[in-house]
Amino acid sequence: MTNETNTYQFSGYGELYSYTLLQDPPSGYEWQSPYVIALIKLEEGPMVLAQLTDLDGEPQIGDRVQMVTRKLTTDGATGMIVYGYKFRAIR
Amino acid sequence: MTQVAIVGIGQTPVAEHWDKSLQELAQDAITQALADADLQTVDALYVGNAYGGTIGEQSHVAPLIADFAGLVGIEAWTVDAGDAAGGAALRAGYLAVASGAVETALVVGVEKMTDRVGSAREGARNTSIHAELENLQGATLTSLAGLLMQRYLHEQNIPLSAFEPLSINAHLNGSNNPYAMYRNKLREGAFAKAPMVSHPVSLFDRAPDGDGAAAVILTRLENAQDMVPTPIRIVGSAVSTDQFAIQDRQQLLKLEAVSRAVDRALSQAQLNLASLSFAELHDAFTILSVLTLEAMGLAEYGKGWEFIANGQSVIGRNGTFPISTMGGLKSRGNPSGATGVYQAVEATLQLRGQAGDNQITDAKTALLLNLGGMATTAIAHILSL
Numbered sequence: 001m002t003n004e005t006n007t008y009q010f011s012g013y014g015e016l017y018s019y020t021l022l023q024d025p026p027s028g029y030e031w032q033s034p035y036v037i038a039l040i041k042l043e044e045g046p047m048v049l050a051q052l053t054d055l056d057g058e059p060q061i062g063d064r065v066q067m068v069t070r071k072l073t074t075d076g077a078t079g080m081i082v083y084g085y086k087f088r089a090i091r
Numbered sequence: 092m093t094q095v096a097i098v099g100i101g102q103t104p105v106a107e108h109w110d111k112s113l114q115e116l117a118q119d120a121i122t123q124a125l126a127d128a129d130l131q132t133v134d135a136l137y138v139g140n141a142y143g144g145t146i147g148e149q150s151h152v153a154p155l156i157a158d159f160a161g162l163v164g165i166e167a168w169t170v171d172a173g174d175a176a177g178g179a180a181l182r183a184g185y186l187a188v189a190s191g192a193v194e195t196a197l198v199v200g201v202e203k204m205t206d207r208v209g210s211a212r213e214g215a216r217n218t219s220i221h222a223e224l225e226n227l228q229g230a231t232l233t234s235l236a237g238l239l240m241q242r243y244l245h246e247q248n249i250p251l252s253a254f255e256p257l258s259i260n261a262h263l264n265g266s267n268n269p270y271a272m273y274r275n276k277l278r279e280g281a282f283a284k285a286p287m288v289s290h291p292v293s294l295f296d297r298a299p300d301g302d303g304a305a306a307v308i309l310t311r312l313e314n315a316q317d318m319v320p321t322p323i324r325i326v327g328s329a330v331s332t333d334q335f336a337i338q339d340r341q342q343l344l345k346l347e348a349v350s351r352a353v354d355r356a357l358s359q360a361q362l363n364l365a366s367l368s369f370a371e372l373h374d375a376f377t378i379l380s381v382l383t384l385e386a387m388g389l390a391e392y393g394k395g396w397e398f399i400a401n402g403q404s405v406i407g408r409n410g411t412f413p414i415s416t417m418g419g420l421k422s423r424g425n426p427s428g429a430t431g432v433y434q435a436v437e438a439t440l441q442l443r444g445q446a447g448d449n450q451i452t453d454a455k456t457a458l459l460l461n462l463g464g465m466a467t468t469a470i471a472h473i474l475s476l
Contacts, residue, residue, distance in 0.1 A: 018245070018343075022229070023288045027214035029229045030139030037234045039242075039338060047236075047338040049226050061245050072227060075224075084227065 012067035014042040054088040096315035096378040098309035099128025105301040114159035120306035135166035139180030139200040141428035145215035161359030173219030173463030177431025178470030200432030201304040221336040235287035236376035242295035254377040255282035256402035265422025267448040271423030301424035305432035327356030327473030348469035349386040356471035369413040373462035430463035
């Protein structure tokens, strides 16, 4: 067994595997509610969970999506912005 | 290993117990269990509690409960396994007695989660899912169930109403259980029209959060036979775990931890599925029940919805595979860390013939299945006469 890890760069493209419209957000996410949580199957194989953003109509399982950088939440008393990945449909 | 038996049980109603502290709730259940077993004290206490440290701002609850119950000085510690904490506490008590290390163990599941509502409660429940890959993304446990259910509906091309028999059954049985949180019956057709919580998971799909405490007392079978008329043996006990974030699962809709835990418990008990008189599953969401039936091997993958289609004739009290016999999580309620011990109390009532209007005829052997996260932890116990 080795502790070495390799870094891999994904293209950011994938396919919508599943989605759900979340209406009971956890603390820190109320301002975005309701929002869509999704599972995206990246074109390289692995699955990733993320929000869908820039929605234009009902998402469809099988939609081609791409990763974008978006604000996830804020942290601490100073409201430091935490950025992360979300996905949007490519039309 | 020493054989282990249940000799005492106790439970509080599942409700919003705003007027009682965690330790008072636990005390109610403990007093009942000690009286049931005709005991004054025990050697050890194992407590299942999921959200004390977050919602209650009180961790380290086992010695608090022991102290309040007049059991200062005994071995006492708290077990953490998300919503499977109750099942994990039962496992801890079982191992302690089976190993010979402890003679009599008190297992308590206790939860107070209704003191916080809305996003504060959802945020607390999120401590049982992946902090970075799920919680930080804005997901909740309910939304994970929504993802699984949406994919299942897509792959099987079935209507939402296919899941209805599970909620109808739970409420039918819960209506006869005085400890159940919701004792209303569900009308046919209402399930698919219920308001959405995380589409396609609706209000009539998701088990309600509640406060409550349940307790069981375990001891060596050889002693139990002199103590109570009907000791209930624990003949199987197993825990398995899965990849923590659902995105890392080999196949999203295969609850592999459930398959492993149930297989191991049945193996230990030298029984098979046909030996079971009934099962208390972790019906926090109907999709979990359907996927559990598939993972156990009662239905082929993708066909769990067909298994429950005939409703009462399969999963009802007089059916071929009764489940949620006292209301399940859906109707009796889901006081998270306590749920696994409520399952043990209810199964014991059934096996003793004390289940009243919900009595399963000739109940001999029961499966209890308690899940943490989205079946990240699966804990299976088999109880038998």
